[in-house]
Amino acid sequence: MYKTTISSPLGKLTLTSDGFSLTGLFIEGQKYFLAQQGPFIEKKDLEVFLETQDWLKRYFSEGKPSPSELPLKFLGTEFRKVVWQELLSIPYGETVTYKELGERVYKKLEKNFISFQAIGGAVGHNPISIIVPCHRVIGSDGSLVGYAGGIEIKEYLLHLEQSS
Numbered sequence: 001m002y003k004t005t006i007s008s009p010l011g012k013l014t015l016t017s018d019g020f021s022l023t024g025l026f027i028e029g030q031k032y033f034l035a036q037q038g039p040f041i042e043k044k045d046l047e048v049f050l051e052t053q054d055w056l057k058r059y060f061s062e063g064k065p066s067p068s069e070l071p072l073k074f075l076g077t078e079f080r081k082v083v084w085q086e087l088l089s090i091p092y093g094e095t096v097t098y099k100e101l102g103e104r105v106y107k108k109l110e111k112n113f114i115s116f117q118a119i120g121g122a123v124g125h126n127p128i129s130i131i132v133p134c135h136r137v138i139g140s141d142g143s144l145v146g147y148a149g150g151i152e153i154k155e156y157l158l159h160l161e162q163s164s
Contacts, residue, residue, distance in 0.1 A: 004042060016127075023075050079109075082109060099140050105119060
C-alpha cells in the first residue's frame with residue numbers, strides 16, 4: 001500500500017493506493033482517517049496519484065470530472081461497497097437524502113428492511129472522499145448532517161458544485 005499527501009483548497013489530502021487503483025482520499029482531520037488501510041510506503045509519483053491530482057485540480061476549478069475517469073478500488077465489507085457504488089450514481093451538483101440512498105441500496109440488494117444506521121455508517125466510512133460523493137447525502141429535512149470531513153467542508157463542496 002502506498003500513500004502521498006497533497007495540498008488542496010480544503011487543506012492537506014492524503015491519497016492511498018494499492019499501486020494501481022485509488023483506495024483512499026482522506027481530508028486531514030476527518031473521522032476514520034486511513035481506516036482499515038496500511039502500513040504504507042510514501043510514493044508521490046504513482047500514476048494513479050498523478051491522475052487523482054489532475055482530477056482534483058479540475059474539480060476544484062469548478063470542472064465536472066467524472067469518478068469513472070479514475071481507477072477506484074473499495075476496501076470494505078460487501079454491504080459498504082454497494083453503498084459506496086451507489087454514491088457514485090448521485091449526479092454532480094445534486095443531493096439525495098439518507099432515506100433515498102437507503103431505499104436505492106436495499107432495492108439493489110433485494111432487501112425489505114432499511115437500516116438507516118447501517119447506511120449512515122457506510123456513508124461515514126467512505127474511504128474515497130470527494131470523488132465518491134458522500135457529501136451529496138443530506139438529511140430528510142434538507143439539513144447538512146453526517147460528514148466525516150466536517151459540516152463546513154460538506155457545505156463548501158456542495159456550494160462549489162451548485163455554483164458551477
